[in-house]
Amino acid sequence: MxxxxxxxxxxxxxxxxxxxxxxxxxxxxxxxxxxxxxxxxxxxxxxxxxxxxxxxxxxxxxxxxxxxxxxxxxxxxxxxxxxxxxxxxxxxxxxxxxxxxxxxxxxxxxxxxxxxxxxxxxxGRQTDGISLGSISIDEKGRKVTVAGESIVLTLKEFDLLVFLAKHHGQVFSREDLLVRVWGYDYTGNARTVDTHIKTLRLKLKQGGSFIKTVWGIGYKFEV
CATH class of the missing domain: 3.40.50.2300 (Response regulator)
Structure with missing residues (x-):
């Protein structure tokens, strides 16, 4: 190779x-x-x-x-x-x-x-989908399933999930996520990330445990 x-x-x-x-x-x-x-x-x-x-x-x-x-x-x-x-x-x-x-x-x-x-x-160029653990993500169709059950996410919840899933195991601070997911010109409070993480975990049910808090730093997605 x-x-x-x-x-x-x-x-x-x-x-x-x-x-x-x-x-x-x-x-x-x-x-x-x-x-x-x-x-x-x-x-x-x-x-x-x-x-x-x-x-x-x-x-x-x-x-x-x-x-x-x-x-x-x-x-x-x-x-x-x-x-x-x-x-x-x-x-x-x-x-x-x-x-x-x-x-x-x-x-x-x-x-x-x-x-x-x-x-x-x-x-990642070989497929439009991401499959990690019980979570499957269809990027083009903007659809998420957990253990085969369809999950409805908001625009930013979906973008946040995709970003974290694509960076499996990598830790990001709240500020990093605001820049990478919300956009460079976003001026809101970094606690916005905490709110979205909380609702995302709830919606993903058992898959929510894959979004892990790294105390004093931020968050990562890890199966």
Missing amino acids: ERTTILVVDDEEDMRFLVCMYLENSGFSCLQAKDGEEALALIQQQNIDLILLDIMMPNIDGFALCERIRKQSSVPIIFLTARGDEWDKVKGFKIGGDDYIVKPFSPGELIARIEAIIRRTYQ
Whole structure:
């Protein structure tokens, strides 16, 4: 089987080496770029499945590079950066990033997030449905069944369920969910997420136990 190829874009050579070591030990193929121009050239020349992108780089920073990549490609992009400000995260998602990881990071978490996005992006294209435990989701038809019983959800309840299910096992804060599910311009209280989680759990009945609270952080979907 052909290995998944990941492009690491970072102006720090030691960081590129370290990340590629983690990736290759986990079975991925790794390419490196020290700046935006080199990254753009590699994207044109190579078949790249995912990009790990630093923000603070000379000439073309990570945000500008992401915007340029999105004009020509939908390849998944994970920001891997020391900039942990909330507004940086929001901007990263808004311009097309698929995930945002702040340095210093856990190698295990990095690999888990990469694997989740690879599954969601490439394996998910083979079907319009999601089946996890007793829950089945028809994305196109916007239908949900639990143990064969049809469940009626509101628009945001459905979107929230799909998002969490597609990121199986990944923990999201309330603020992350507001950005990713409600939209970048949403200005409501983060407790909105708690309310929707509560009603979603009730409607999903036995399937509601798959939506787990991670105390002090947020929520995840895990079967």
